[in-house]
Amino acid sequence: MKTAVLVFPGSNCDHDAYHALKHVVGVDAEFVWHKRSSLEGFDAVVIPGGFTYGDYLRTGAMANLSPVMGAVRRFAEGGGPVIGICNGFQILLEAGLLPGAMIVNESLRFVCDYVHLLAGADRTPFTRGIAEGTILKVPVAHYQGNYYADERTLSSLEERGQVVFRYCDPEGNVTKAANPNGSARNIAGICNEGGNVLGMMPHPERCAEEAMGSADGRRLFDAMVAWLGERRA
Numbered sequence: 001m002k003t004a005v006l007v008f009p010g011s012n013c014d015h016d017a018y019h020a021l022k023h024v025v026g027v028d029a030e031f032v033w034h035k036r037s038s039l040e041g042f043d044a045v046v047i048p049g050g051f052t053y054g055d056y057l058r059t060g061a062m063a064n065l066s067p068v069m070g071a072v073r074r075f076a077e078g079g080g081p082v083i084g085i086c087n088g089f090q091i092l093l094e095a096g097l098l099p100g101a102m103i104v105n106e107s108l109r110f111v112c113d114y115v116h117l118l119a120g121a122d123r124t125p126f127t128r129g130i131a132e133g134t135i136l137k138v139p140v141a142h143y144q145g146n147y148y149a150d151e152r153t154l155s156s157l158e159e160r161g162q163v164v165f166r167y168c169d170p171e172g173n174v175t176k177a178a179n180p181n182g183s184a185r186n187i188a189g190i191c192n193e194g195g196n197v198l199g200m201m202p203h204p205e206r207c208a209e210e211a212m213g214s215a216d217g218r219r220l221f222d223a224m225v226a227w228l229g230e231r232r233a
Helices: 014-025 068-077 087-094 151-159 218-232
Strands: 002-007 028-033 044-047 082-085 101-103 111-119 135-142 146-148 163-168 187-191 197-200
Touching: 002 014, 014 028, 014 218, 044 068, 044 087, 068 082, 082 087, 087 101, 087 197, 111 187, 146 187, 151 187, 163 197
Parallel strands: 002 028, 002 044, 044 082, 082 197
Antiparallel strands: 101 146, 111 135, 111 163, 163 187, 187 197
């Protein structure tokens, strides 16, 4: 069982993801440079956070043009599990693998803090076994994490069960005060129709150990390992 951790010029959360996967969860992980055009031999793909290409043009826009993204599309189309975290989520949106876009936080400020997430869909490889209504404590760190989509798209996401996480308070109430960036309908993470591609702004790889203030992030990677194990059986 091997997981690819993509690396673009400017990535800065790649080592966090690698550490969580290899040293905490215990799965084989390998850095994959963005110029690579094949993901053959990998069972899952992680697109970590960072500032790919500096994000000077539009977050994730340049990374979407990297050769490895063609391989990611083929991997996802084949049903392989893909998770995009923070900048990785933005890249998945730019690549059209997930609907919608990211705009600047409503506060016009960079947000770096722990937030609470209300789990809303357990059909992805990364949330399988995390029951709907579960509350997770996971950190965010971003300036453009304000998820936007038109009303028709938002309604479609909800009707099809593609809203995986919403920002909530510690009691699970989805309120405006609990929304750190102004995201539409408090959305913090969504998946594609197939459920195998997940994008989320919070960082599960930064809270895979209790020493980090929460180990809730590990649940996503453990779920991925269990899902892959069942798929192989």
